[in-house]
Amino acid sequence: MNNLQPSQQLFKHLTAYQSMAEKLSKEKENKEKNPNAYDFLEVESKIKNFWEKEKIYSTDVSKLNSKTYSIDTPPPTVSGKMHIGHSFSYSQQDFIARYRRMKQGVFYPWGTDDNGLPTERLIEKTKNVKSKDMTRSEFIKLCLRTLKEITPDFVDDWKKLGISADFDNPYSTIDDNSRKISQRSFIELFKKGLAYNKEFPTIWCPECQTAIAQAELEDKEHPSLFSTLKFSVGGKELLIATTRPELLPACVAVFVNPKDKRYKSIVGKKAKVPLFDMEVPIITDESADMEKGTGVLMICSYGDRFDADAINRHKITPRIVLNPNGTLNKHAGKYEGNKIKDARRHILNDLKEAELVTEQKQITHVVNVHDKCGTEIEFIPTKQWFVKVLDKKKELIKQGQKITWHPDFMKKRYDNWVEGLEWDWSISRDRHFGVPIPVWHCEKCNEIIIAEEKELPVDPLQTEKKCPKCKSKAKPEEKVLDTWATSSLTPQIASSLIKNKITIPYSLRPQAHDIIRTWAFYTITKSYLHENKTPWTDMMISGFVTLGGEKMSKSKGNVIQPQQVLETYGSDALRFWAAGSKLGEDLDYQEKDLVTGKKFITKLWNATNFVFINLTDYTPKKVKLEKTDELFLNKLNALINNTTKYFEDYEYSKARSEIEKFFWHDFADNYVEIVKNRIYNSSGQKKESAQFALYTTLSTIIKLLAPIMPFITEEIYQRYFKKNEKTKSLHICEWPKSKETKESSYKDFDLVCEILSRVRQEKTKAQKSMKAEIILTLEKKEKESIKDMFEDFKTVTTSKEIREGKFNVEFI
Ligand SMILES: [Zn+2]
Numbered sequence: 001m002n003n004l005q006p007s008q009q010l011f012k013h014l015t016a017y018q019s020m021a022e023k024l025s026k027e028k029e030n031k032e033k034n035p036n037a038y039d040f041l042e043v044e045s046k047i048k049n050f051w052e053k054e055k056i057y058s059t060d061v062s063k064l065n066s067k068t069y070s071i072d073t074p075p076p077t078v079s080g081k082m083h084i085g086h087s088f089s090y091s092q093q094d095f096i097a098r099y100r101r102m103k104q105g106v107f108y109p110w111g112t113d114d115n116g117l118p119t120e121r122l123i124e125k126t127k128n129v130k131s132k133d134m135t136r137s138e139f140i141k142l143c144l145r146t147l148k149e150i151t152p153d154f155v156d157d158w159k160k161l162g163i164s165a166d167f168d169n170p171y172s173t174i175d176d177n178s179r180k181i182s183q184r185s186f187i188e189l190f191k192k193g194l195a196y197n198k199e200f201p202t203i204w205c206p207e208c209q210t211a212i213a214q215a216e217l218e219d220k221e222h223p224s225l226f227s228t229l230k231f232s233v234g235g236k237e238l239l240i241a242t243t244r245p246e247l248l249p250a251c252v253a254v255f256v257n258p259k260d261k262r263y264k265s266i267v268g269k270k271a272k273v274p275l276f277d278m279e280v281p282i283i284t285d286e287s288a289d290m291e292k293g294t295g296v297l298m299i300c301s302y303g304d305r306f307d308a309d310a311i312n313r314h315k316i317t318p319r320i321v322l323n324p325n326g327t328l329n330k331h332a333g334k335y336e337g338n339k340i341k342d343a344r345r346h347i348l349n350d351l352k353e354a355e356l357v358t359e360q361k362q363i364t365h366v367v368n369v370h371d372k373c374g375t376e377i378e379f380i381p382t383k384q385w386f387v388k389v390l391d392k393k394k395e396l397i398k399q400g401q402k403i404t405w406h407p408d409f410m411k412k413r414y415d416n417w418v419e420g421l422e423w424d425w426s427i428s429r430d431r432h433f434g435v436p437i438p439v440w441h442c443e444k445c446n447e448i449i450i451a452e453e454k455e456l457p458v459d460p461l462q463t464e465k466k467c468p469k470c471k472s473k474a475k476p477e478e479k480v481l482d483t484w485a486t487s488s489l490t491p492q493i494a495s496s497l498i499k500n501k502i503t504i505p506y507s508l509r510p511q512a513h514d515i516i517r518t519w520a521f522y523t524i525t526k527s528y529l530h531e532n533k534t535p536w537t538d539m540m541i542s543g544f545v546t547l548g549g550e551k552m553s554k555s556k557g558n559v560i561q562p563q564q565v566l567e568t569y570g571s572d573a574l575r576f577w578a579a580g581s582k583l584g585e586d587l588d589y590q591e592k593d594l595v596t597g598k599k600f601i602t603k604l605w606n607a608t609n610f611v612f613i614n615l616t617d618y619t620p621k622k623v624k625l626e627k628t629d630e631l632f633l634n635k636l637n638a639l640i641n642n643t644t645k646y647f648e649d650y651e652y653s654k655a656r657s658e659i660e661k662f663f664w665h666d667f668a669d670n671y672v673e674i675v676k677n678r679i680y681n682s683s684g685q686k687k688e689s690a691q692f693a694l695y696t697t698l699s700t701i702i703k704l705l706a707p708i709m710p711f712i713t714e715e716i717y718q719r720y721f722k723k724n725e726k727t728k729s730l731h732i733c734e735w736p737k738s739k740e741t742k743e744s745s746y747k748d749f750d751l752v753c754e755i756l757s758r759v760r761q762e763k764t765k766a767q768k769s770m771k772a773e774i775i776l777t778l779e780k781k782e783k784e785s786i787k788d789m790f791e792d793f794k795t796v797t798t799s800k801e802i803r804e805g806k807f808n809v810e811f812i
């Protein structure tokens with residue numbers, strides 16, 4: 001706020017808001033001037049209430065069957081508000097959901113993901129409590145109570161956006177049912193020998209003080225000091241370069257390459273560690289890179305994953321110097337209690353003072369940091385729970401191949417992730433809030449005691465158990481499951497809401513690409529381990545929203561709030577924009593795209609009103625069609641075919657542009673103009689034929705557009721079509737049916753439009769009115785082709801006469 005010079009981004013962002021507000025007030029002015037103008041705010045809010053009241057999107061369990069299209073909806077985390085990325089990707093999945101609802105019926109469940117850190121923080125803040133001061137179940141109860149209070153407001157943004165999921169029967173990943181399903185999954189994996197508890201050098205975040213999974217790591221370029229230190233062997237110097245001198249007290253061995261002639265004579269001897277009064281064995285190992293540093297490698301417990309492997313491989317006893325909170329322990333001697341970075345500084349200083357450093361180089365290297373807090377990770381041996389995945393890479397890649405990925409190049413990201421796995425899936429977290437691991441340990445005989453099905457969901461901290469073997473009191477497991485261990489079961493959780501009438505594989509998982517390695521991978525893994533099935537047959541992967549080509553972020557001040565966009569342009573316009581990019585592609589937020597969407601909405605509204613002024617006493621009935629109408633309806637048929645195909649292939653952006661083109665060009669600019677006269681000035685079959693075509697076209701166009709622009713299409717349906725179609729809502733009408741159509745069946749209509757456009761050009765060129773009468777000369781072939789449509793054609797071109805010869809427009 002006290003920034004005197006706001007960044008350009010922020011400035012741009014502010015002007016964007018100002019112009020939005022200006023447009024909004026202009027909108028209101030226009031409305032006062034023209035009472036027939038489309039008031040999206042009023043209509044969208046009315047239609048939203050109508051859907052809710054009539055429960056249009058509620059699942060009717062009795063209607064679910066094998067043909068129902070099922071969606072494993074991403075559950076958003078209840079924290080703050082819907083952001084622009086949400087509005088983008090949820091719109092895209094909703095296009096598919098709405099299409100499928102009309103085509104074959106959908107199961108489109110809704111849930112929220114509430115067992116992670118964001119929810120814990122949110123509850124602590126709103127209720128002014130500390131999760132750790134309460135029992136876990138008390139905190140979970142408070143959580144569920146608070147979520148009940150705040151979720152309706154949170155979810156309302158999704159409803160305003162027109163998301164058509166079943167909000168009436170939602171789940172939360174922390175509710176009793178989800179905890180039960182998650183714990184049951186753990187028990188089953190344990191019984192199958194696929195979940196195990198092991199003391200293991202685990203990836204550890206010293207900031208969050210918990211074990212984390214490989215999927216939570218991010219690479220970060222980091223400057224570092226590469227120092228060459230003097231070790232010694234039998235009084236002779238042995239130089240070793242390292243970036244982590246603070247791990248000297250954890251040094252347990254020194255590796256040299258077996259081919260390295262320089263060090264042949266010292267293999268098997270002991271090296272003295274500088275500053276610390278201890279000696280470590282010198283061992284040959286291929287992993288010592290002769291080219292790097294001095295070719296000698298210091299092995300510590302644990303500098304990285306490689307150290308952990310090496311120590312394991314050579315069966316060396318580790319010397320752990322790091323406490324879980326990131327300070328050094330008593331093995332570090334006088335450095336005990338130092339944080340890692342302080343210890344590094346102190347030890348380097350002392351080494352220099354003792355002249356034990358020969359060379360120092362500034363380097364930049366890539367380090368692993370925790371994605372949630374940016375802290376460099378460490379390796380600490382702790383007892384954690386893992387799920388076996390490393391020995392199943394091949395099978396998991398095969399599972400990925402059974403799924404159809406949209407777009408298909410996203411599958412490569414999944415393959416790369418699985419191929420690059422280096423650890424089993426670590427599923428336990430040293431946190432208080434979450435789904436408890438349903439286990440007790442007997443400290444006397446090492447028996448692991450598992451909860452029984454009837455106890456679930458259970459919190460071991462509040463349930464006493466005796467060891468069935470030695471009868472001594474068992475110690476409850478304090479850890480909770482990682483959030484992904486539960487959210488990887490969203491299909492099973494959603495199925496439980498509908499008495500398992502639909503089970504895996506679901507038809508679709510929609511999600512963003514940044515969570516392929518987590519949410520997608522873990523869900524595929526669980527469905528494979530439990531049921532040897534894929535969780536879904538198809539996946540659709542959305543891209544991100546950018547602003548001026550840059551990722552939006554609060555710190556950059558370049559965040560567009562969808563709530564603001566909804567108020568200024570409405571949901572239909574926002575969705576129109578979201579339909580503008582292909583699946584998987586990032587889309588830049590540009591206000592002009594919203595303006596285009598709004599223009600389209602206005603035109604659709606005006607065209608509809610025009611058509612219905614001329615259809616006031618009309619009820620659709622079969623009629624012998626005039627040639628123009630027949631060919632135009634053939635073209636409409638082709639539109640249905642193309643649009644259907646695009647929606648089938650998740651190509652909603654192609655569907656949008658195809659419908660748009662048809663609407664502007666073929667319908668509004670040409671067909672309506674061509675039949676205007678017949679509607680006004682004729683009667684009987686000729687008029688009825690045009691009326692039939694107009695009615696059919698418009699009712700088809702609003703159905704085809706319904707998935708993308710659900711509000712205006714519903715409003716038009718309710719006003720004009722409902723009385724004939726009898727279905728409560730447009731969105732549960734049947735998708736338009738069509739027969740196979742050849743291009744040849746409407747090419748003469750296209751020719752009419754093409755000549756019409758040439759005539760219009762000539763009139764414009766001659767600065768004549770469009771109503772100016774002409775004598776038109778057409779090539780023989782063209783004239784022949786359109787002769788059955790002469791009457792309409794002559795009227796729309798205001799031709800007195802049509803002659804044969806070279807194309808010419810003569811004004812009279
Ligand atoms: Zn962390």
Ligand SMILES: [Zn+2]
Pocket residue numbers: 442443444445446447467468469470471472
């Ligand atoms: Zn026991």
